[in-house]
Amino acid sequence: MAGRRTDTRERIQRVAMELFAERGYDKTTLQEVAERLEITRPALYYHFRTKEEILTSIADGFISSLDELGEWARAQPDTFEARQEILRRIAGLLEDKWRPLMRFAQMNQGAFAETSVGDRMQERIISLLSALSRPGGDVVVQFEARLAVFALILGSVPEVFGMDLPPAELASAAMTVAVRLVADHEPSGQ
Structure with a gap:
């Protein structure tokens, strides 16, 4: 039952x-x-x-997944390989199961921002970002790490770019960009 x-x-x-x-x-x-x-x-x-109960129940599952990934990611060494794996796992979350939620968040930003779910998801994503670039490090490197995660998120929502690409191809391009952003290199401007 x-x-x-x-x-x-x-x-x-x-x-x-x-x-x-x-x-x-x-x-x-x-x-x-x-x-x-x-x-x-x-x-x-x-x-x-209510609709909010439906949305909250969906987002709670995503938040739980983010919490698990964040805990794992923070335990990883600060290496390029670890950052790549973190990005792969984030992309995995955004694949089929959570893609509709990301699409919803992008297409309904106003409604999403008015719920407590939006704040909680934002908190978890920000927490996860710190695993890609440790706080207190170079500002450009921290910014690139954040852009890497947002590239993956936006790559899961084809409507945002207006590109006539299959979702898998857009997600692959987003991963390529994300990996480049967290590559071991001197921050620009130095």
Whole structure:
């Protein structure tokens, strides 16, 4: 029975994210989510009472993944190879499972910023950034590390660039740029 409940919650989350991306968070109603799922509103309310509960449940999973990755990343040595692996793992998070959430965050920035979820995700991403360039280091190197992560995030949302590329090709290009940004080299301007 618990398996069915989990499957239903995951279906609701997936369909809600599709609608949020298509119509926008503010314009999507729970009634539309229920209709797309072909369930009644009371059945939907059994799992989620508000759109924010749906969004929070999705983001909580992502935040948990970020926490695990951040903990692992901070334990790594400060080497180019470790930074590359951190970037690979971030890209892995952004692949299929979390891509819809990143797309939502980019396409619905206003709505996302108004929720506590947006603040929590931003906190975790900033924490993860510190694993790519230790605080107190060269400012240019810290900035490049941050740009590397944002390249991966933006590379998971093809609509942002308006490039007619398959998602996998854009993600690969984003990884190439990200790796270049964290390569061992003297910061520019020195």
